[in-house]
Structure formats: C-alpha cells, structure tokens
Amino acid sequence: MSKVTLIDKRGEHAIEARAVNSKEYRALYKKREQIYPKLAHGTFRNLKWAAMIVLLAIYYVTPWLRWDRGVGRPDQAVLVDFEHSRFYFFFIELWPQEVYYITGLLVLAAFGIFLSSALFGRVWCGYACPQTVWTDLYIYVERLIEGDRNARMRLDKAPLSANKVARKVFKHAIWLVIAAATGGAWVFYFADAPTLFTQLFTGTASVSAYFFVGLLTFTTYALAGTMREQVCTYMCPWPRIQAAMMDNEALSVTYHVHRGEPRGPHKKGETWEGRGDCIDCRQCVAVCPQGIDIRDGDQLECINCALCIDACDEIMTKVGRPKGLIGYDSYANIDRRAQGKAPRIRLIRPRTIVYGALLALVGALMIYGLATRQTLDLNVIRDRSPPFVRLADGSFRNDYAVKLINMTDAPRRVVVTVSGLEGARLQSADGGAQATAIAEADSVTNVRLHVVAPGATEAGSHKLTFTVRDLASGEEAQSASAFLAGARP
Amino acid sequence: MADKRERDEISGVETTGHEWDGLRELDNPLPRWWLYIFYACIAASIVYWVLMPAWPLANGYTKGVLNWSDRNNVAAEVQTLRAARAPMFERLASASATEIAADPQMQEFARAAGESVFGDYCATCHGAGGAGAPGYPVLADDVWIWGGSLADIEHTLRVGIRSDHADTRMSVMPAFGRDGLISAAQVGDVTEYVISISSARTRLAPNAAAAARGAIVYQEQCAVCHGAAGAGDRSVGAPSLNDDLWLYGGSRAEIRRQIELGRGGVMPAWEQRFDAGTLRALAYYVHEMGGGEPDAPPAPAPAAADGVAPPQSPPAPLH
Numbered sequence: 001m002s003k004v005t006l007i008d009k010r011g012e013h014a015i016e017a018r019a020v021n022s023k024e025y026r027a028l029y030k031k032r033e034q035i036y037p038k039l040a041h042g043t044f045r046n047l048k049w050a051a052m053i054v055l056l057a058i059y060y061v062t063p064w065l066r067w068d069r070g071v072g073r074p075d076q077a078v079l080v081d082f083e084h085s086r087f088y089f090f091f092i093e094l095w096p097q098e099v100y101y102i103t104g105l106l107v108l109a110a111f112g113i114f115l116s117s118a119l120f121g122r123v124w125c126g127y128a129c130p131q132t133v134w135t136d137l138y139i140y141v142e143r144l145i146e147g148d149r150n151a152r153m154r155l156d157k158a159p160l161s162a163n164k165v166a167r168k169v170f171k172h173a174i175w176l177v178i179a180a181a182t183g184g185a186w187v188f189y190f191a192d193a194p195t196l197f198t199q200l201f202t203g204t205a206s207v208s209a210y211f212f213v214g215l216l217t218f219t220t221y222a223l224a225g226t227m228r229e230q231v232c233t234y235m236c237p238w239p240r241i242q243a244a245m246m247d248n249e250a251l252s253v254t255y256h257v258h259r260g261e262p263r264g265p266h267k268k269g270e271t272w273e274g275r276g277d278c279i280d281c282r283q284c285v286a287v288c289p290q291g292i293d294i295r296d297g298d299q300l301e302c303i304n305c306a307l308c309i310d311a312c313d314e315i316m317t318k319v320g321r322p323k324g325l326i327g328y329d330s331y332a333n334i335d336r337r338a339q340g341k342a343p344r345i346r347l348i349r350p351r352t353i354v355y356g357a358l359l360a361l362v363g364a365l366m367i368y369g370l371a372t373r374q375t376l377d378l379n380v381i382r383d384r385s386p387p388f389v390r391l392a393d394g395s396f397r398n399d400y401a402v403k404l405i406n407m408t409d410a411p412r413r414v415v416v417t418v419s420g421l422e423g424a425r426l427q428s429a430d431g432g433a434q435a436t437a438i439a440e441a442d443s444v445t446n447v448r449l450h451v452v453a454p455g456a457t458e459a460g461s462h463k464l465t466f467t468v469r470d471l472a473s474g475e476e477a478q479s480a481s482a483f484l485a486g487a488r489p
Numbered sequence: 490m491a492d493k494r495e496r497d498e499i500s501g502v503e504t505t506g507h508e509w510d511g512l513r514e515l516d517n518p519l520p521r522w523w524l525y526i527f528y529a530c531i532a533a534s535i536v537y538w539v540l541m542p543a544w545p546l547a548n549g550y551t552k553g554v555l556n557w558s559d560r561n562n563v564a565a566e567v568q569t570l571r572a573a574r575a576p577m578f579e580r581l582a583s584a585s586a587t588e589i590a591a592d593p594q595m596q597e598f599a600r601a602a603g604e605s606v607f608g609d610y611c612a613t614c615h616g617a618g619g620a621g622a623p624g625y626p627v628l629a630d631d632v633w634i635w636g637g638s639l640a641d642i643e644h645t646l647r648v649g650i651r652s653d654h655a656d657t658r659m660s661v662m663p664a665f666g667r668d669g670l671i672s673a674a675q676v677g678d679v680t681e682y683v684i685s686i687s688s689a690r691t692r693l694a695p696n697a698a699a700a701a702r703g704a705i706v707y708q709e710q711c712a713v714c715h716g717a718a719g720a721g722d723r724s725v726g727a728p729s730l731n732d733d734l735w736l737y738g739g740s741r742a743e744i745r746r747q748i749e750l751g752r753g754g755v756m757p758a759w760e761q762r763f764d765a766g767t768l769r770a771l772a773y774y775v776h777e778m779g780g781g782e783p784d785a786p787p788a789p790a791p792a793a794a795d796g797v798a799p800p801q802s803p804p805a806p807l808h
Contacts (some may be wrong), residue, residue, distance in 0.1 A: 387622030389629045389779060392732040394688055399618075399629070399779050427779065446597060450779045 011265025011279055013315050017286040017291035021229065021301050033158065035291040037139060038149035038283075042310030051127040052136050060181075062064060063188030067091075070409055073442075082188050087146070092370060095407060104366045106112055111362060115355040117245035120328065121252030121345055125238065126305035131231050134182070134224035135289065138175055145171045149286060175225045176217070183216030229290045232303055239300045249346045253304045254329040255284075255295045258337050263295075266319065277321045284308035284326060376412065377405040378468040382480040388484045394455030396485045397427065402447050404468060406439035413471045414439050416449065420465040421483050423454040436471075457485040492685060548551055576601070578766025583772075586639040589773055603774020606767055610759070619778045623738055624754055631780035632734050634660075636723045638784045643772035649758030650726075657758060660714070660726030666749030678703030679711070680745040686719045688733035693741055 014239060018025065020033040039045075065077035067090055079088040085103075087094040094101055116123050125132060146167050153187045158164055187209045188196055199205035200213070223231050232239060246252070260278035278295065285293050287307045292299055294308045306328070313323040333343035383399040391397055406412050413432040418424055427450035428435045439445045451464065462482040469476045494506040497515055504513045519527075537543065541553040577598050579587070582591070589595050606618070614625040621627030626634060635645045636656055648654045659783045667678045682703030685695040706715065713725035719728030728736060736754075759768065 108700070179714050222753070241565075383618055385617035386627070386629055389627065390734060391630055391780075392734060394733060397630075397779055448600075448777060 011267055011281070013279065013281040013283065013318060014265060015049070015282050016284050017282040017292055019285045019288065019296075021291035022293045022296055023299075033291070035229060035289065036149045036152045037289040037307075038286040038311075039143060040287040040307040040310040040314075041107050044306035048127060048136065048305060048307070052133050055128060055133050055136070060185050063193040068091075073409070074192060076190060076192055079192075083192060085157040090409065093407070094154055095405075098373075101369065103367065104293070104362060104369070107362050108359065108366070111355055111359040114245045115352060115359055117242050118247065118250050118352050118355055118469060121250055122242055122248060122302070122304040125232065125242075125303035127376075131223060131236070131304075132303060133307065134178075134220060135228050138224040138228075138398075139289065141174050141178070142171055145174070156365065162431050172225070175221055176317065179217040179220035179225075180213065182220040183213040186216050187212050229301065233301050247349075247351055248332040248335075249330050249349055251330055251345065252298060253294060253302065253309060253326065254334070255297070255326050256324070256337075257295075258298075258327065258332070260295065260325050268319075272321070275345055277316065277325050279315065279319060283311040283315050287311040307434045330369055371409075374475075375407040376414070376468060376470055376475045376476055377407075377477045378416070378464045378466060378479050379403040379405070382481055388486050390486070391452070395452050396455065396457055397452045399465075400449045400451065400466075400485050401480065402449050402466065404437060404439040404445040404447060406441060406443065406445065410442055411441045412439045412473075413437075414468050415471060416447075417467050417469070418451055418464055419467065421453055421462045422484060423457065423462060424451055425453075426450070427452050439468075442464075451483060454484060457483075459485050459487045466472075491503075494549075503658070521657040533782035548719075566650075574598075574602075578764065581769045582765035584769065586773065586776060586781075599773040600777065602767065603772075603777075606763070606771050607774055610762075611771075614756075617806075619775060624736065624738055624752070626754075627734070628775050629778040629780060630734060631782075632729060632732060633723065633780070633782070634728050634736075635726050637776070637780055637782040639772055639776045639781065640784050641723075642775050642781070643768055645756070646768055646772055647758060647760040650756040650757040651753060652756065654760065656759035658726055660753065662747075662751035662753055664749065664751040665710065667751075671710065672800075675703070675706050676745060676748050679706050679748055680741065682707050683719065683730050683744055683748070684741065687730055689735075689739055689744075 015038075017038075020035060025033075062078050063076065066075050067077035068075055068090070071090070074088060076088065077090050079086075081088065082438070085096045113124050142152065146155050155164055155167065184200065187205075191209065196205055196209060200209065227235075255278075259276060261276040263276050263278035265279045266272075266279040268274075282293075284295070285308075288294070289305065289309070290301045290303055292301045294302065309324075309326045309328075310325040314321050316325055329343070330345070332346075336343050360418075379402070381401045381403075383401065389397040402416065404414060404416075406414075413436065415436050416426070417434045418426055425433070426435050435447070435449055437445065437447050449466075453462075456471070462483045462485070464477045464481050465480055467476060468478075493515070494503050497513075500515060502517055505516045507514060509743075518524075538551070539553065540555045541557050542550055543553060544551045565748055577595070580595060581599055581602075584592075584595060590775045607615075607619075614622065615628050616622055616625070619628030621629075626632075631637070633641070635641060635650075641803050645658055648656045648658055650658045662672055665671050665679075666673065671679070678699045680703070681695040681699035684690055684693045685697075685700040714725050715721055715730050716727075719730035721727045721731075733739060735744065735747075737743055737752060759771075763771065
C-alpha cells in the first residue's frame with residue numbers, strides 16, 4: 001500500500017497533509033481547496049467543545065426565559081419589542097431614546113475583545129465567534145456522517161455511488177435543519193417566543209419573521225457549511241485590526257522554533273541529538289480548520305483555536321518528548337529564549353491595565369446610569385408657526401407641544417412649571433404658576449402648554465426652562481426651550 | 490490594437506487579445522456567485538412580468554395575474570382608515586369642549602383630525618397654526634370678531650362669512666372715504682381718534698386736536714357697531730378697536746385706508762363640505778390654538794361690556 005511506504009519514508013506518525021492556505025500554496029487566482037480538519041483530542045479541543053455547548057445553549061435558551069413584569073406587560077426575559085419600541089433585559093426596560101445604553105454595551109464589547117486580544121490573542125476568533133461555533137458544529141455533523149479526515153477525503157474522491165449520495169444528502173439535510181433552527185431562534189428575540197413558535201409552524205407568523213428565519217437559514221448554511229475559513233480570511237475585518245491590539249507580550253498560539261528546528265522525520269529508537277523536536281508529522285496541519293501550517297509563524301488566517309497544540313502534544317507524548325512544542329507564547333518570549341533568558345508570562349502590563357480600566361470605567365458608568373435612571377422626563381417642542389402670538393393686552397404668547405414621559409408602570413400626577421424668563425407664566429387655571437397633568441403609565445402623554453410673557457419683553461429669543469415634577473415622589477426633570485417675542489406692528 | 494489572445498505569465502490566464510497602449514486585459518470569467526445572481530434576476534423578472542403589471546400596450550398595459558393595482562390598494566386603505574375613524578368622529582359630533590378635554594383619547598383625536606383638515610383647507614389663508622395674514626384674522630390670538638367659544642367658532646365655520654350660505658355671518662363696514670360718506674379731512678380726524686382710543690396711541694402719538702374732531706364723527710358714524718369706546722360688537726362682527734391688533738395693518742396709513750375703503754373678507758361656508766364630527770374637530774383645533782374662550786350661557790352683552798378691556802384669555806385646563 002502506498003500509505004505504508006509513505007509512512008516508512010516520512011517517519012512515525014506522519015500524515016499526508018498539505019496546508020492549503022499556507023504562503024507557498026497561496027495564489028491570487030486559485031480556486032478554494034477543501035479543507036478536511038482531523039479530529040483533535042486534548043485540553044483545547046475539550047475547551048472548544050465546552051465553549052460551543054455553553055454558547056449555543058445561551059443562544060437557544062435565552063428567548064424562552066420568563067420574567068414577570070405584571071399584567072399586560074411582556075413576560076419574556078430578553079425581548080426586543082420593535083412594535084412597542086421597548087427593549088427588555090430581565091429587570092431592565094429601555095426606551096428608544098436610551099439607545100446610549102446599547103452604545104455602552106457595544107463599547108464594553110469592543111474593550112472586552114481588545115483586552116482578551118492583549119491577554120490571549122484571538123481567543124474570540126478561536127472559541128466564541130459565531131462563525132467558529134457554528135463551523136465547529138457543522139464539522140462535527142460532517143464527521144458523524146462522513147467520518148474523519150481520511151474517510152471524508154476518500155468519499156470526495158470516490159465516484160458517485162448510492163452511499164456517497166446518501167451521505168451527502170443526509171449531511172446537507174442536517175446542516176439545513178441546524179441553519180433553520182439558528183434563524184428560528186433569532187426571531188424569538190423579537191417576539192413572544194412561545195406564541196411565535198406556534199405561529200411559525202401554523203403559518204400565521206408575520207412575513208418579516210419568515211423572512212428573517214429564511215435569511216439566517218441561508219447565511220448559517222452558507223457561512224458555516226460552505227464558506228468557513230474564507231469568512232475569516234476574506235470577509236472579516238477583525239484579523240486585520242487585531243494586530244493593533246496585540247503587543248510583544250500578548251500570548252498567541254506559537255510554534256517554538258528554537259525547540260522544533262531543525263525538523264525532520266524521526267524513527268523510533270533514533271537519537272534526538274543534533275536535531276529539533278519537530279518530527280514533521282504534519283498532524284498540526286491535519287487538524288487545522290483554517291488550512292495553514294502553524295510552523296510558518298503568526299498568520300492572518302490563524303484563528304488561535306489551539307487545536308494544533310492538542311495534536312502536537314499528543315505526538316510529543318507518543319515519541320517521548322516534552323509537550324508544548326506548539327503552545328501559547330509571546331513574541332517577547334521567543335526573543336528571551338534566543339538570548340538564553342527564561343521565558344515569562346506578563347499578563348499585567350500597561351496595555352492590559354488601560355484596556356481593563358476602560359472596561360471597568362464604562363461598566364461602572366453603565367451601572368451608575370441604570371441605577372440612577374430617570375423614570376420621568378419631558379420633551380418640549382415650541383410651535384414654529386406662528387412664532388409668537390400678540391394678545392389683546394399687548395402681551396406675547398408662545399405655544400408648546402410638551403411630551404411627558406412616564407417610564408413607570410403607574411400613572412403619575414405631575415406639575416409643569418416654567419422659569420428663566422421674567423414675567424413668563426403658564427396660561428392655566430390657577431393664574432400661571434403651574435400646570436397639572438396626569439402622565440399615563442409606561443407611555444408618552446402629549447399636552448399643549450401656552451406661555452404668556454408681558455408686552456415689555458424684549459424682542460428676540462429668550463431662554464425658557466420647563467420643569468416637570470412628580471407630585472408624589474418629587475422626582476424632577478427639566479428641558480430647555482426658548483420664548484420668542486417680536487416687535488410691535 | 491493587437492488581436493492575439495495570449496497567456497499571461499504571472500496569472501496563467503488568457504488575455505482578451507485587446508491591447509491599449511501596452512495595457513492588456515485578463516479574460517477572467519465572472520465570479521460564479523455574481524453570474525448566478527444575474528441569472529436569478531433574469532428568471533425573477535420573467536416571473537414578475539407574469540404576476541405584476543409590466544408591459545405597456547397600445548390600449549393600457551398587461552395587468553398581471555395577481556391583479557395588483559396601487560391605485561385600488563390606496564383607495565381600499567383610505568376606505569379602511571375612514572371606517573376605523575368613523576366611530577370617533579360620531580362621538581366627537583356630539584361632544585362639548587369640556588367632554589373632549591376630559592377624554593385624552595378624544596382630545597388627541599380631535600387635535601390631530603383638526604390639524605390635518607386645517608392644513609388642507611384653512612392654512613392657505615389663515616396660515617399654519619392660525620398665524621393669520623393681513624386681511625385674514627390670526628386665529629391663535631385671543632381677539633375674535635365673531636366670538637371665540639367652541640360653539641361660536643363652529644357656527645362661523647358652518648355658515649361662513651359673506652358666503653353663499655343662507656345664514657351666513659355678514660357685517661358691513663361702509664367705504665366712508667371712497668363713497669363720500671365723510672370728507673377726506675374727517676377720515677383723517679377719525680383715524681387720529683381711533684388711534685387715540687387704541688393701545689397703538691403709545692407708538693403712533695395721535696394729534697389731539699384732530700382726535701377731538703374725529704370723536705364727534707366717530708360717535709355719529711362708527712359707535713353704533715364698534716361701540717362708544719371701541720370695544721367692538723361680536724353680534725354684528727364689528728372688530729374691537731381698543732387693542733393694538735389690526736386685521737388690515739396697524740400703521741396710521743393702513744388704519745386710514747380701512748376707514749376709506751371699508752374692506753371685508755370672505756370665508757366659505759364649510760357645512761356642506763364636512764360632516765359634523767370633522768367640523769367639531771376643526772373647531773376644537775382652532776379653539777385650542779390658545780385663544781379659545783369657554784362656552785358661555787347664551788348671548789354675552791357686548792354693549793354692557795363696552796369700555797371694559799376684552800376678557801382675559803380663559804384658563805386652558807390640561808385634562
């Protein structure tokens with residue numbers, strides 16, 4: 001058998017594996033070559049399984065969690081309610097104008113990914129990115145149906161047969177089911193999950209729900225099933241950005257050149273003197289889902305999934321050499337080793353401190369903002385036409401559309417007062433000191449207010465402040481507006 | 490231009506054979522995904538021709554099997570909206586100002602419906618928000634020619650002013666100067682007198698001697714409608730002259746011109762045009778512009794109020 005002779009020629013544990021995306025095979029006009037990642041065993045593979053299970057569980061379970069908000073309010077813990085323009089997250093309820101909390105969340109996510117990059121390189125890419133998680137799941141399904149690397153390669157080369165067709169059809173069917181479930185779970189975040197679940201299957205859900213299920217079915221199937229590493233290499237901007245977040249001390253998956261070289265095939269019983277520990281078995285290449293050779297050094301295509309560490313450690317154990325020929329290491333350590341110094345891991349350094357501090361600061365600001373969140377507010381919109389009205393007694397009147405915003409579950413009695421302009425008063429029943437109104441529960445109440453200022457008021461625009469106060473709790477909110485007076489005719 | 494297809498060394502791809510000043514073009518095929526989307530678009534367009542209105546014909550166009558028509562759809566949507574709003578308009582038609590103010594939902598509805606109709610039919614003359622224009626009264630202020638209660642406003646809307654309605658509001662201001670009812674000098678005297686009884690006296694400084702002469706003419710000719718002290722009379726639509734708000738302009742020349750020409754405006758009667766609910770919504774919207782007055786028990790006594798400043802703008806309760 002040719003395979004046996006190959007092993008004889010190349011030494012123990014060697015496998016025929018080509019890093020299809022490595023520099024030497026890269027070409028501008030090349031068609032994509034299929035990658036057949038081999039199943040790895042070890043610490044990092046287990047970590048990846050764990051990350052996959054936890055993240056998928058979070059994604060699928062979250063919309064089904066319930067949270068009691070009282071009668072007539074949605075009881076879904078996490079809900080983006082576009083129809084009523086509310087966002088619910090457990091005990092938090094946000095209104096559209098509070099979109100800055102979403103900004104805060106995005107800033108947190110950005111600093112989080114910066115910090116993780118500065119500490120451990122591309123852990124996001126390797127473990128948590130949806131592209132990685134779903135691709136991993138798809139490869140798992142592929143392996144269950146078509147077998148591991150060699151079996152898959154054989155099947156793809158084999159002529160068309162009933163067995164091949166059956167396996168391929170079955171695989172794509174399972175992929176499509178997973179894809180549909182992905183899109184299906186997505187829409188549950190935007191509507192009451194149990195209701196929508198029934199609607200989806202009885203054909204009574206909204207067109208947009210079906211559209212988004214279809215869209216995400218398509219993208220999941222295409223991205224995780226057929227495009228895979230091309231998404232990371234060609235579509236994702238992050239591999240290009242991450243270099244700026246890392247420094248010499250950042251850990252990333254690294255081949256220890258000083259220990260591995262010179263590499264070469266090794267046969268059982270041969271001496272290790274005068275050669276490196278790398279036996280060129282290419283197991284690290286075979287397990288790589290990105291189709292690269294980690295021994296070429298840090299590369300844009302590498303997602304730091306660390307499966308090559310598992311593969312190499314397994315071989316090192318078998319040939320009786322220490323583990324860690326491929327391992328998490330920093331550029332600084334490579335230099336230190338070259339200079340004969342002891343390697344060390346520096347997780348705490350200016351960059352990580354700054355990222356960590358910014359993360360904590362934004363987090364603290366968000367918590368402070370949520371803890372002291374105003375539940376009463378007002379928006380004042382001055383009528384543009386007429387700009388002002390002259391009254392019979394010579395005084396001026398401006399008219400305002402006022403929106404009283406009550407974010408609590410109960411209606412509130414409030415008073416509105418104006419200040420900041422000499423002699424300005426509200427045109428109301430009690431002589432203008434204040435206007436009372438009921439701000440309806442969990443909604444915006446529109447009231448029209450008329451403000452009158454004496455005829456002696458100077459022509460031009462004056463600052464006028466509106467204050468709304470809850471009669472029961474004393475909570476206050478202010479809004480700045482203007483009062484316009486004009487010349488006499 | 491060379492016409493020889495050759496193989497490019499670097500990429501290994503054939504060129505198109507064309508050359509422009511040494512530049513040659515690789516004959517790479519279109520990306521597959523692009524090509525397939527292109528084919529899919531062609532297929533979709535054919536499906537579209539069958540389903541939807543598409544091709545113009547000599548007498549019309551191909552209707553498509555779905556029978557889609559934007560014109561009919563809009564008509565149907567308008568019909569649905571009308572039907573949905575009908576109950577609210579019916580309730581409005583019999584609601585008083587107080588009842589509307591007490592029901593936030595009805596209040597909001599009346600405001601929105603009134604604003605929309607006002608924008609379509611009234612703003613052309615009266616200005617957006619009732620800002621008014623020379624010759625067209627400001628509706629947002631607290632000075633009313635024919636009355637500012639909801640009932641008064643609605644009645645004015647129904648019958649119009651100098652309109653073709655049988656019960657139209659009608660007032661006549663003679664053209665005193667043009668028709669020679671008083672002499673030119675007397676017109677000037679009356680102008681001075683009118684300024685002297687109005688709030689404009691502080692800015693226009695009337696001639697005291699002329700005003701004294703004008704007072705006599707005023708009492709003979711003007712007081713019967715405008716009141717002895719110029720408070721006006723809403724029952725005959727005579728504007729008040731004692732404030733500083735002027736329908737035809739407040740300069741000395743403009744006041745004089747009005748005495749000479751006696752102009753009067755026209756408003757159509759809207760009774761036939763709108764249903765009762767719409768009329769009530771429109772009246773409510775105008776009433777809520779800021780100068781609306783409370784519905785009073787019948788017939789205020791304008792003559793008795795003569796000499797007294799016009800009533801303060803009424804309290805406008807919020808809810």
